Amino acid sequence: MMITHATSSFSDPVLVRYLALGAVLFAIGLVGFMARRNMIMIFLSTEIMFQGVAINLIAFSRYYHNADGQSFVIFLLTVAAAEASLALGLVVMLFRHRQTLNVDAWSDMQG
Amino acid sequence: MDYPLIIATACGAIALYLMMPRGQGWLVKLGALIGVLALASGLSYLTHWASVQFPAQHAGGPGIFFYAFALIAVGSAVGVVCHPKPLYSALYFVLMTLAIAGLFVLLMAEFIAVVLIIIYAGAILVTYVFVIMLASSSGVAAAAVDYDRISADPLIAVLVSFLLLGTVLETLFTHRPHGFIAAGSTSLAAQGTHWLGLAALGKNLYSQYTLPLELAGVLMTISLVGAVVIARKNAPQTHMLGLGDMPAE
Numbered sequence: 387m388m389i390t391h392a393t394s395s396f397s398d399p400v401l402v403r404y405l406a407l408g409a410v411l412f413a414i415g416l417v418g419f420m421a422r423r424n425m426i427m428i429f430l431s432t433e434i435m436f437q438g439v440a441i442n443l444i445a446f447s448r449y450y451h452n453a454d455g456q457s458f459v460i461f462l463l464t465v466a467a468a469e470a471s472l473a474l475g476l477v478v479m480l481f482r483h484r485q486t487l488n489v490d491a492w493s494d495m496q497g
Numbered sequence: 498m499d500y501p502l503i504i505a506t507a508c509g510a511i512a513l514y515l516m517m518p519r520g521q522g523w524l525v526k527l528g529a530l531i532g533v534l535a536l537a538s539g540l541s542y543l544t545h546w547a548s549v550q551f552p553a554q555h556a557g558g559p560g561i562f563f564y565a566f567a568l569i570a571v572g573s574a575v576g577v578v579c580h581p582k583p584l585y586s587a588l589y590f591v592l593m594t595l596a597i598a599g600l601f602v603l604l605m606a607e608f609i610a611v612v613l614i615i616i617y618a619g620a621i622l623v624t625y626v627f628v629i630m631l632a633s634s635s636g637v638a639a640a641a642v643d644y645d646r647i648s649a650d651p652l653i654a655v656l657v658s659f660l661l662l663g664t665v666l667e668t669l670f671t672h673r674p675h676g677f678i679a680a681g682s683t684s685l686a687a688q689g690t691h692w693l694g695l696a697a698l699g700k701n702l703y704s705q706y707t708l709p710l711e712l713a714g715v716l717m718t719i720s721l722v723g724a725v726v727i728a729r730k731n732a733p734q735t736h737m738l739g740l741g742d743m744p745a746e
Binding site: 397398399400402403404405406407409410411412413414415416417418419420421422423424426427429430431433434437440441444445447448453454456457459460461463464465466467468469470471472474475476477478479481486487488489490 | 509551567578583590593597601604605606608613616617621624643650651658659666670697698705709719720723724728
């Protein structure tokens, strides 16, 4: 069967490449999360990090022939959607208060 | 210690540092050049690593599609982080989502690929674009505002996250004689190779994870209500919240 053949060719070096790609995406998202000053961009960067994690989960699911990884990605997408809706609601509310998306405008909210 | 790997990671860090928005165009071009160099050295290191550690399996690499999708994904992720205009960043994010969906198809997770496109490119990104256009007075044509043009502390951000990336990659590329299968876990041969894709996912989701699935539905409902309450047009007055006298803005 063709699928069985393709499954057996998913070896360690291939898995490591996918994991490395996930790590690279996570790092890029982390840079954006820490360095951007626009609130919307900060949340968009967290979505990049989510996708890096999702690649890891799917690659391991493929490697172990186990659907658990794909189920986890379903939950990850659920949480990402919930997070995005709440975060964007918060961004809209904060923008109405100070008419800016700059996070530094809210730096008086400390301690 | 893998010096080529460290050098490639450092090149990537320098490239991303130079490409962070700070209002100077030629630095971005220099950063893009170094970034291409970093990606090329990383890829050559990967090829060398696979041929040394797995001489038998070297022929069965991931193929051209993996590299194409991975390059698109990494390039557009850099575009998301580095573009000074949020709307273009959102469009780069759509591109990255499509590339990652392609990778998921390669990984035989077709359902997840489709769901990723529908949820991310279809729903989440539309919301983002709406909020970007709603909240920022500048549209596509207007010049980027100050807090988008100049990023905050790119040096610290790049240092921290690429230190993390270097550590992860260093751990990843150290050779494991027995692969990733931990001692005591069942081997692949014992589990059989019945990979049924969507059917296996559905069976797994509705047998093993039924309760978490219901909880995910509850979470979605709560976040829906929360988003509506938070983003209401007439924000509740302070006396309604019982907060007393809040400092005036």
